[in-house]
Amino acid sequence: MRSGLLQRLFRHEAASGVVLMLASALALGLANSPLAEFYNLLLSVHGSVKINGFGIDKPILLWINDGLMAIFFLLVGLEIKREVLAGELSDRARAILPVVAAIGGMTVPALIYLAITRNEPTAITGWAIPCETDIAFSLGVMALFRSRVAPSLKVFLTALAIIDDLGAIIIIAIFYTEELSWLSLDVALGAIAVLAALNLAGVQRVIWYVLVGIVLWVFVLKSGVHATLAGVALALAIPLKTRSAEEAPLVRVEHELAPWVGFGILPLFGFANAGLPFAGLSFSSIVEPIPLGIAAGLFLGKQIGVFGAAALVIRRGWAQLPEGAGWLALYGTSILTGIGFTMSLFIGTLAFGESDREAPMRLGVLVGSALSALAGAVVLSLAARRPQAPCPRG
Numbered sequence: 001m002r003s004g005l006l007q008r009l010f011r012h013e014a015a016s017g018v019v020l021m022l023a024s025a026l027a028l029g030l031a032n033s034p035l036a037e038f039y040n041l042l043l044s045v046h047g048s049v050k051i052n053g054f055g056i057d058k059p060i061l062l063w064i065n066d067g068l069m070a071i072f073f074l075l076v077g078l079e080i081k082r083e084v085l086a087g088e089l090s091d092r093a094r095a096i097l098p099v100v101a102a103i104g105g106m107t108v109p110a111l112i113y114l115a116i117t118r119n120e121p122t123a124i125t126g127w128a129i130p131c132e133t134d135i136a137f138s139l140g141v142m143a144l145f146r147s148r149v150a151p152s153l154k155v156f157l158t159a160l161a162i163i164d165d166l167g168a169i170i171i172i173a174i175f176y177t178e179e180l181s182w183l184s185l186d187v188a189l190g191a192i193a194v195l196a197a198l199n200l201a202g203v204q205r206v207i208w209y210v211l212v213g214i215v216l217w218v219f220v221l222k223s224g225v226h227a228t229l230a231g232v233a234l235a236l237a238i239p240l241k242t243r244s245a246e247e248a249p250l251v252r253v254e255h256e257l258a259p260w261v262g263f264g265i266l267p268l269f270g271f272a273n274a275g276l277p278f279a280g281l282s283f284s285s286i287v288e289p290i291p292l293g294i295a296a297g298l299f300l301g302k303q304i305g306v307f308g309a310a311a312l313v314i315r316r317g318w319a320q321l322p323e324g325a326g327w328l329a330l331y332g333t334s335i336l337t338g339i340g341f342t343m344s345l346f347i348g349t350l351a352f353g354e355s356d357r358e359a360p361m362r363l364g365v366l367v368g369s370a371l372s373a374l375a376g377a378v379v380l381s382l383a384a385r386r387p388q389a390p391c392p393r394g
Contacts, residue, residue, distance in 0.1 A: 032278050101313075181222055
């Protein structure tokens, strides 16, 4: 059952990665065409929902980034909960390799970014931008090699990306929270308490969780805490266990949400956020501190951190090479973790917002992710042509 679930996940992520890439390419094309003004106008159109003067008024761009991305984080939260309680991360022996590799892959990019931008005090808020892995894009590149890549590497990459997402959730909660509205935060905490009560009472009908989740999202948004965290809190409340022979509510919601997120929400996010206008940019723009720090963090930091940490625990005998994979294939997979894109752009919008640093941020994410995709594909191609060395035993 677990292998079937993973196979469906790989196929879904690979296909959605292609759609995300096409949507992002369309955004780049529009932002650098005579339709650029229309593209920007479209994203700035306001939409509002109000009841007796209380409501939300945002441009389409923020409805996507604060609203639809909360649903993306709901799916992320569901995946994390399932993997920790009943998946690959529930087994300590299997979890140690992706967990340690993910920690290395978050730490080294941040240090590289901070070292490069050390003379730019206002750039420090972007330290987390190169720390994340885009699971859809990275699995999409890996899917190009079909059966020539060991399935264990796909499991490793998926588990690592999920841990990356957990790191992103923690980073957003701690470092990217605005000035708090304590009244709204109190209501949000009350909604979380209701969700916890529903879970403890064994309520299986998802609609009750959704209704409370909507209230939670509204008041988290109003509180100053980033609204996407409401999706994570909702995910943690949805039950993984069921009292009947039916599919567990968490698994059911995850399966139903995945296509909408992969083929709808993420492409919309890519379309809304990847539109980097090239006017005013030159080849020298990439060596400016912020884009260089991000690109180097993604391309160099991720591969050094992930592969270095993985090699350390394998050499120490605490973990083994993924089954059927050699060192070169593991290195190629480590390079692919530098495809930050969706999560890097998202954290970049939190770090720099609509400032003059937004364009350099996007440039760094695009360059670092593109280099990681190309280099990772080349290394995996070379690895697929040679026989794999046997895995060392600890």
